[in-house]
Amino acid sequence: MEVENETVVSEFLLLGLSEQPQQQLILFGLFLVMYLVTVVGNLSIILAIGSDSHLHSPMYFFVANLSFADICFISTTIPKMLANIWTQSQTISYEGCLTQMHFFMTFGALDDFLLGVMAYDRYVAICQPLHYATVMNSGICVLLLTVCWFLTNSAAFLHTFLMAGLTFCAENSIPHFFCDLTPLLSLSCSDTSTNQLMLLIVGSIVLTAPLTLIIISYVLIISAILKIPSISGRRKAFSTCGSHLSVVSLFYGAAIGVYLCPPSAQSAGKDRIAAVLYTVVTPMLNPFIYSLRNKDMKGALGKLLCNRKALSY
Numbered sequence: 001m002e003v004e005n006e007t008v009v010s011e012f013l014l015l016g017l018s019e020q021p022q023q024q025l026i027l028f029g030l031f032l033v034m035y036l037v038t039v040v041g042n043l044s045i046i047l048a049i050g051s052d053s054h055l056h057s058p059m060y061f062f063v064a065n066l067s068f069a070d071i072c073f074i075s076t077t078i079p080k081m082l083a084n085i086w087t088q089s090q091t092i093s094y095e096g097c098l099t100q101m102h103f104f105m106t107f108g109a110l111d112d113f114l115l116g117v118m119a120y121d122r123y124v125a126i127c128q129p130l131h132y133a134t135v136m137n138s139g140i141c142v143l144l145l146t147v148c149w150f151l152t153n154s155a156a157f158l159h160t161f162l163m164a165g166l167t168f169c170a171e172n173s174i175p176h177f178f179c180d181l182t183p184l185l186s187l188s189c190s191d192t193s194t195n196q197l198m199l200l201i202v203g204s205i206v207l208t209a210p211l212t213l214i215i216i217s218y219v220l221i222i223s224a225i226l227k228i229p230s231i232s233g234r235r236k237a238f239s240t241c242g243s244h245l246s247v248v249s250l251f252y253g254a255a256i257g258v259y260l261c262p263p264s265a266q267s268a269g270k271d272r273i274a275a276v277l278y279t280v281v282t283p284m285l286n287p288f289i290y291s292l293r294n295k296d297m298k299g300a301l302g303k304l305l306c307n308r309k310a311l312s313y
Contacts, residue, residue, distance in 0.1 A: 009094060010093070011092060011094060011097075011172065012092050012093075012097050012174050012187075013092075013172055013173045013174065014080075014091075014177055014178065014179070015090065015174060015175050015176065016084065016085070016090065016176075016177045024085050027085060028086065031081065034078075034281075034284055035074060035079070035082070038074050038283045038284040038287075039075070041287035042067035042283070042286065043067070045063065045067040045301075046067050046068060048297065048300040048301045048304045049061075049064045049297075049300065050064070051304055052296075052303060052304075054296060054300070055300055058121055058132075058136040058141050059121055059122070061145075062114060062117055062121060062141070062145075063118070066111065066114045066115075066118070066286060067286065067287065069110045069114060070107075070283035070286055071283075073104070073107035073108060073111060073279065074279060074280060074283045076100055076104045076107060077178035077279055078279075080092065080100065080178065081177045094168075097179040097184070098163060098164060098179070100178060100179045101179045102156050102160040104179070104180070105152075105155065106153055107152075108255070108279075109151070109152035109155055109156065110149065110152045111251065111282075112206055112210045112211075112251075112255075113147075113148040113151065113152060113206075114148060115214060115244075115247075115248055116209070116210030116211070116213040117144050117145075117148065117213075118244070119213060119214040119217040119218060119244070119248075121136060122221060123218075123220055123221055124136055126221050126224055127224045155205075158202060159195075162195050162198060163181070163185075163195065165190075166190040166192065168188055168189065171187050172187065174187065175272075176272060178279075180275065181199060182199070211248075211252055214248055218245065246289070247285065247286060250282055251277075251278050255278050
């Protein structure tokens with residue numbers, strides 16, 4: 001009888017960032033610009049690195065992959081949000097929601113692991129410069145990237161598999177602009193204790209393992225930099241650390257606040273603001289922080305633009 005009285009959900013309603021009609025056009029324009037800047041900026045980084053042989057090094061290999069992950073990361077959420085605003089519809093199918101959640105977790109976790117690997121790369125370059133070419137050879141770089149992809153896809157598949165086993169009844173409104181794991185769990189009328197446990201365990205590993213690697217790497221990097229006798233040498237070594245740590249703090253601070261805090265301690269408003277920070281703002285800033293402040297990258301981007309202008313003529 002209980003099964004007969006249940007209304008199984010076939011679609012969800014994404015309530016978005018605001019339900020005020022007068023704010024929809026502003027949100028559409030703002031997020032469209034941010035999305036285009038993110039895609040064009042990160043795609044330019046990938047093309048510049050691929051076209052300049054001087055940038056075929058481990059550091060830029062991971063920068064290019066981070067840019068690719070950021071494009072995919074923001075593309076899992078923002079295009080659907082923009083489409084819903086444009087069509088004045090809030091619906092997303094059950095299958096589409098689980099698919100969006102899966103790829104969001106995959107590329108979000110991939111960002112985490114790539115940030116950790118990039119910190120390790122800088123540690124080897126600064127603390128063990130004589131062994132850098134040996135330790136970070138092309139085979140090791142590909143292996144590290146493969147491990148990152150395997151771990152992130154495994155974690156996302158586990159959560160998606162567990163979510164697919166839940167039942168959703170009458171309530172189908174998600175107070176978010178995309179299908180995220182925690183809001184979906186709160187809508188289920190099934191027992192979600194296993195999902196909550198896996199969220200805590202897997203989420204803690206995915207977030208804290210790369211973060212621990214980053215912290216250890218930078219402690220060793222700072223220790224090595226302080227031993228450099230010249231002030232100019234210290235400044236040169238420190239030049240990329242501040243920007244990297246700023247993005248790490250922004251990304252991990254928002255992610256930890258959303259995924260590791262108990263659901264009862266979260267409010268929908270704070271959850272959505274934190275999500276915007278790590279799903280939109282961070283991918284948009286990464287090209288500027290990691291690459292555009294770099295002289296080699298500026299030169300590669302300049303060559304890329306000059307080549308395109310020459311071809312157009």
